[in-house]
Amino acid sequence: MQNDNLRHAGMPSTQENLSATIRNMAQAHGFALCRITRPEIADKHRKSLDDWVKNGMHGDMAWMAEDERMSRRKLPENMLKGVQTVISLGMRYLPPAYSLTEANTAQGRGVISSYAQGDDYHDYMKKRLKAFARDLDTVLGKHNQRVYVDTAPVLEHALAEDAGIGWQGKHSLSIDRQFGSWFFLGEIFTSASLQPDAPATHHCGSCSACIDVCPTRAIVAPFVVDARLCISYLTIEHKGIIPRKLRPLMGNRIYGCDDCQLVCPWNNEVALPENDYLEVRKENILPELVSLLALDEADFREFFRKSPVKRIGRARFIRNCCVAAGNSNQETLLPSLLALLDDDSPLVRGHAVWAVGRLEKRENIVLLNELQCRKNTENDIEVHEDIRITIRLLEENV
Numbered sequence: 001m002q003n004d005n006l007r008h009a010g011m012p013s014t015q016e017n018l019s020a021t022i023r024n025m026a027q028a029h030g031f032a033l034c035r036i037t038r039p040e041i042a043d044k045h046r047k048s049l050d051d052w053v054k055n056g057m058h059g060d061m062a063w064m065a066e067d068e069r070m071s072r073r074k075l076p077e078n079m080l081k082g083v084q085t086v087i088s089l090g091m092r093y094l095p096p097a098y099s100l101t102e103a104n105t106a107q108g109r110g111v112i113s114s115y116a117q118g119d120d121y122h123d124y125m126k127k128r129l130k131a132f133a134r135d136l137d138t139v140l141g142k143h144n145q146r147v148y149v150d151t152a153p154v155l156e157h158a159l160a161e162d163a164g165i166g167w168q169g170k171h172s173l174s175i176d177r178q179f180g181s182w183f184f185l186g187e188i189f190t191s192a193s194l195q196p197d198a199p200a201t202h203h204c205g206s207c208s209a210c211i212d213v214c215p216t217r218a219i220v221a222p223f224v225v226d227a228r229l230c231i232s233y234l235t236i237e238h239k240g241i242i243p244r245k246l247r248p249l250m251g252n253r254i255y256g257c258d259d260c261q262l263v264c265p266w267n268n269e270v271a272l273p274e275n276d277y278l279e280v281r282k283e284n285i286l287p288e289l290v291s292l293l294a295l296d297e298a299d300f301r302e303f304f305r306k307s308p309v310k311r312i313g314r315a316r317f318i319r320n321c322c323v324a325a326g327n328s329n330q331e332t333l334l335p336s337l338l339a340l341l342d343d344d345s346p347l348v349r350g351h352a353v354w355a356v357g358r359l360e361k362r363e364n365i366v367l368l369n370e371l372q373c374r375k376n377t378e379n380d381i382e383v384h385e386d387i388r389i390t391i392r393l394l395e396e397n398v
Contacts, residue, residue, distance in 0.1 A: 015195035029132040033090030035197040037163035039076040045158035059228040069153040082191040088163035090183040092273040100262040108330045109286040113256025118278030120308040144191040156185040164197040170222040171210040171260040180267035210260035231257035254320040293336040315345040326355030346380035357390035
């Protein structure tokens with residue numbers, strides 16, 4: 001039946017030529033990487049997933065541990081009835097326009113992960129995947145298919161490795177020898193039977209640069225990232241209070257973290273992609289914290305329109321900015337933080353109090369008295385605790 005479809009489409013019938021045709025089509029749709037594999041997950045990846053969840057490293061992302069989602073990740077054949085092939089795809093994006101040193105020394109500024117400095121890749125990439133999937137009908141004939149970008153229960157890095165897209169580095173991200181790790185992954189599950197490509201081989205060797213640079217030591221072992229410690233998780237997925245012991249380690253990261261990628265040797269000589277598909281916005285490159293801390297709900301939604309940052313909501317984002325401000329050593333940010341002590345969100349108030357305590361180095365009886373009053377009226381337990389700790393720290397400076 002498959003060969004009949006190919007002859008009907010008027011395309012080359014050999015699997016080798018067919019794979020080359022599909023790769024060329026993928027490139028035309030903006031995917032620099034395209035490889036083919038079976039809808040199967042190797043035992044090593046299944047075991048790694050089980051161990052990761054068993055040890056609670058998914059944090060409060062409860063959906064990661066749901067039985068049905070776990071089963072789908074380990075048995076991708078359940079993602080589409082009759083699926084025989086997974087086409088794994090990589091779309092490149094611009095790496096940061098600054099070095100790790102420049103990011104760390106950007107006083108009074110926040111760091112937004114480079115992939116989030118433009119439009120939301122989920123929306124953009126899914127549209128391109130769907131267009132590519134439609135064009136596949138002209139090559140494969142009519143067949144069942146489904147596209148996925150990041151949000152579905154798919155072990156995308158495992159499939160990408162088995163397809164030959166790239167190996168999974170010690171920071172858990174996929175690495176390609178030509179393009180490094182600056183690319184997104186997406187998949188097309190199809191009922192068409194295609195010849196799989198050879199799996200990727202590992203080329204990290206004894207390098208531990210990503211492990212060594214992680215500010216919070218989230219890479220607890222090669223290839224194992226504890227989400228509970230990861231700055232990307234803490235600033236994006238985590239909905240609640242950021243643990244106090246981790247806040248000082250987060251530096252000025254306000255949405256995601258690129259540190260492990262910035263030090264990876266495979267990213268040293270990567271040429272920039274020809275197209276900036278996500279249209280990086282200059283205002284998102286090391287933005288000034290004083291401006292971000294002043295954003296109300298309407299301003300936040302407008303400033304991050306079409307951006308993935310918008311997904312986490314204002315309260316979580318301002319929470320992150322408060323932490324960055326507290327780590328900035330910039331006393332000029334104190335007025336902005338003091339204004340947030342009256343914010344409607346307890347998430348914002350608590351982290352603003354913490355940041356004030358970090359920045360206020362002088363004897364300030366007025367501030368102490370104000371915090372004492374707030375301690376007596378604050379009804380949120382976590383904010384109340386932040387106020388208590390901050391008062392104690394300020395008293396030590398008096």
